[in-house]
Amino acid sequence: MNAASSATTTRGTRTAARVAGAVKVYGAGDTAVRALDGIDVTFPAGRFTAIMGPSGSGKSTLMHCAAGLDTLTSGAAFIGDTELGTLDDRRLTLLRRDRVGFVFQVFNLVPTLTVAENITLPMDLAGRGRGRGRGGEGGSDGSSDPWIDALVDVVGLRDRLRHRPAELSGGQQQRVAVARAFAGRPDVVFADEPTGNLDSRSGEEVLNLLGRAVRQMDRTVVMVTHDPVAAAHADEVVFLADGRLVDHMESPTADRVLDRLKAFDNGSDARSDGRRDSRSAGGSDGRFGSGFGSEGVMP
Numbered sequence: 001m002n003a004a005s006s007a008t009t010t011r012g013t014r015t016a017a018r019v020a021g022a023v024k025v026y027g028a029g030d031t032a033v034r035a036l037d038g039i040d041v042t043f044p045a046g047r048f049t050a051i052m053g054p055s056g057s058g059k060s061t062l063m064h065c066a067a068g069l070d071t072l073t074s075g076a077a078f079i080g081d082t083e084l085g086t087l088d089d090r091r092l093t094l095l096r097r098d099r100v101g102f103v104f105q106v107f108n109l110v111p112t113l114t115v116a117e118n119i120t121l122p123m124d125l126a127g128r129g130r131g132r133g134r135g136g137e138g139g140s141d142g143s144s145d146p147w148i149d150a151l152v153d154v155v156g157l158r159d160r161l162r163h164r165p166a167e168l169s170g171g172q173q174q175r176v177a178v179a180r181a182f183a184g185r186p187d188v189v190f191a192d193e194p195t196g197n198l199d200s201r202s203g204e205e206v207l208n209l210l211g212r213a214v215r216q217m218d219r220t221v222v223m224v225t226h227d228p229v230a231a232a233h234a235d236e237v238v239f240l241a242d243g244r245l246v247d248h249m250e251s252p253t254a255d256r257v258l259d260r261l262k263a264f265d266n267g268s269d270a271r272s273d274g275r276r277d278s279r280s281a282g283g284s285d286g287r288f289g290s291g292f293g294s295e296g297v298m299p
């Protein structure tokens with residue numbers, strides 16, 4: 001790849017993940033769906049980025065391809081400097097395990113393990129030492145690994161470490177899933193509708209956690225969401241429409257995100273000739289490629 005594959009943007013920030021010229025086509029012939037239609041986007045390290053857009057715009061596809069859960073039809077996806085398309089299945093599995101964390105709408109906790117064991121499960125599977133025995137067995141306060149210890153405090157689960165998932169509320173279970181996603185200090189945590197199964201208060205807690213992990217623990221989060229309130233927790237929102245990036249917004253508020261989404265309904269992200277704007281208007285740092293509108297369209 002060319003210099004653009006460097007894990008540093010021209011602004012000097014580190015790149016946690018990015019896709020370049022990303023195209024994803026499902027199916028073939030008359031039934032083919034172009035879910036991603038040439039996307040360039042960089043997710044900077046130490047930032048919380050939300051991906052938004054109408055239903056079917058390609059949000060989940062983008063996340064899955066960027067995270068190595070699915071492959072692109074053409075273009076390239078990177079975690080740091082590693083191009084995912086160059087990895088065989090085994091190395092891709094290892095990369096997902098060691099360098100990427102995931103939080104999904106469903107919590108995916110192991111019911112027979114304690115909270116502490118669930119949090120450290122990926123590290124235990126990877127054979128990475130935590131300086132103590134299995135979670136919940138080595139002391140009342142969890143782990144002697146300072147990182148896990150700090151994480152347990154951030155997610156507020158210290159008094160629940162010996163409980164099993166069934167003994168927790170949905171919000172608490174998702175907090176365990178968040179802690180598990182960050183446990184191995186991954187380059188980036190991808191979250192797909194992480195509050196979709198939660199009431200608004202529990203959802204707010206989980207979103208606050210994601211924000212704290214980024215701002216207090218220098219982590220990186222990329223979150224797909226339908227919810228403008230959720231997106232407002234991010235540092236930045238990128239907007240998709242019809243498989244293309246059409247806009248981005250720094251320091252979002254729920255009202256501004258909602259207004260921007262309403263503009264999709266009015267078709268204001270499309271050019272008068274019916275094609276999307278192909279100017280590169282993503283700012284001076286080169287993070288966004290063609291097909292990206294200007295933030296100036298927003299009120």
Ligand SMILES: Nc1ncnc2c1ncn2[C@@H]1O[C@H](COP(=O)(O)OP(=O)(O)OP(=O)(O)O)[C@@H](O)[C@H]1O
Nearest residue numbers: 026027033035053054055056057058059060061062
């Ligand atoms: N496995 C698949 N096979 C065929 N088409 C697919 C597949 N997955 C997604 N698509 C199509 O690709 C397009 C993008 O889907 P995607 O799920 O990425 O959108 P989304 O923005 O995440 O949608 P939503 O907000 O409804 O979850 C849609 O037209 C969808 O129907």
